[in-house]
Amino acid sequence: xxxxxxANQKGGVGKTATVLGLxxxxxxxxxxxxxxDLDPQGNLTxxxxxDASQLGDDTATANELLLELQEGTALDAAVAxxxxxxxxxxxxxxxxxxxxxxxxxxxxxxxxxxxxxDLSAYDAVLFDCPPSVGRLLVGALVAADQVIYVTxxxxxxxGGIKNVQDTTSFVKKRVNPAIEIAGIVITKRENNGxxxxxxxxxRDAYGELVAKTVIPKRAAWKDANGLATPxxxxxxxxxxxxxxTAFTDLFLExxxxxxxxxxx
Numbered sequence: 001x002x003x004x005x006x007a008n009q010k011g012g013v014g015k016t017a018t019v020l021g022l023x024x025x026x027x028x029x030x031x032x033x034x035x036x037d038l039d040p041q042g043n044l045t046x047x048x049x050x051d052a053s054q055l056g057d058d059t060a061t062a063n064e065l066l067l068e069l070q071e072g073t074a075l076d077a078a079v080a081x082x083x084x085x086x087x088x089x090x091x092x093x094x095x096x097x098x099x100x101x102x103x104x105x106x107x108x109x110x111x112x113x114x115x116x117x118d119l120s121a122y123d124a125v126l127f128d129c130p131p132s133v134g135r136l137l138v139g140a141l142v143a144a145d146q147v148i149y150v151t152x153x154x155x156x157x158x159g160g161i162k163n164v165q166d167t168t169s170f171v172k173k174r175v176n177p178a179i180e181i182a183g184i185v186i187t188k189r190e191n192n193g194x195x196x197x198x199x200x201x202x203r204d205a206y207g208e209l210v211a212k213t214v215i216p217k218r219a220a221w222k223d224a225n226g227l228a229t230p231x232x233x234x235x236x237x238x239x240x241x242x243x244x245t246a247f248t249d250l251f252l253e254x255x256x257x258x259x260x261x262x263x264x
Contacts, residue, residue: 001127002255003125004182005227006146008151009167010160012130014187015150016043017221019128020248021089022256023048024230027084028248037062038110038140039130040099045090049228050089051080063095066109066139072116076146083230087122096118107175111143118213121146123257131204133167141171146182149253153186153198156207184256213250218243 006019016068019035026033037044045052053063060077078091098106110127119125127140141147151157161184172179184206186199203210218239224231231247234240 001119001122001124001258002015003127003143003231004149005127005140005166006150007129007137007140007147007168008131008149009133009137009161009163010151010156012142013150013152013160014130014215015131016047016128016216017225018150018185018187018250019044019126020047020225021215021231022126022230022251022254023083023086024244025247025251026123027230027249028232028244030085030253032085034087034089034119034122036074036089036110036125036127036140038095038127038136039091040093040096041071041130042091043154044128045088047154047225047228048088050079050087050088050090050094055079056159062091062096063090063098065089065113066095066098066106069105069112071112072114074113074117075119082228095136097129098139099132099136101135105203107139107142109174110139113144126256133163136218137167138171140178141168141179144176144179145229146180146255148182149184150187151202152188152193153162157198157202161202161206168261171198181209182256184210184249185213185215185254186210188217189214190217199219211253213246213249214222214240214249214251215246 008015023033028161062095065077080086129137129140151163218235220239224234231245
């Protein structure tokens with residue numbers, strides 16, 4: 001069962017939207033996902049219909065999970081969401097303190113939290129990483145089996161990918177030699193000459209690492225996000241249908257879940 005970090009060190013590129021879209025596709029396809037919100041802004045948590053401020057005092061969040069090095073505690077923080085088959089480890093603003101934590105073991109805490117956990121109830125784990133270089137991002141890369149980079153087709157795209165790739169290479173060399181780059185996803189794509197040119201730049205630079213499926217920019221996404229509902233349940237508009245199709249295709253294209261074996 002794979003743990004996948006969804007990352008970019010630049011904000012506003014559609015990273016959390018991609019995690020939500022993949023979770024939406026998972027519900028439509030009958031898959032079970034544990035989503036881990038590692039961004040203190042908590043946009044993934046809210047997008048999945050969970051109000052972290054209303055959680056009980058005995059409910060752990062990502063911050064509590066990462067307060068100290070403890071093995072096998074990840075599922076203690078998993079919360080059911082209104083989305084069928086999707087659980088989330090929620091984020092709150094105090095998670096930002098972990099990026100400021102000076103302890104040497106901070107980047108190993110997420111990996112430890114998952115060690116020994118029975119994850120058989122899930123088909124995949126997705127880490128929604130913060131849009132900056134810090135201990136939370138590095139910790140996600142330490143814990144992950146693979147990473148997927150998310151980017152817009154813009155003038156800054158190649159630089160943004162290079163930055164997060166450098167961070168991944170550092171983690172792979174020093175801490176987690178098993179981590180692999182599973183793909184690069186182009187999101188919020190508009191149909192114009194500039195973005196066509198920038199997409200071609202990305203594909204020329206990274207070849208088959210770039211997913212064939214491109215996520216288009218559609219207003220329907222804001223509607224789904226505002227309602228905290230899967231985009232696949234909002235197929236009344238052409239934009240919602242386009243996004244649903246794209247995210248389903250992306251989920252099936254990327255190696256997020258293990259291949260189904262005969263007899264399963």
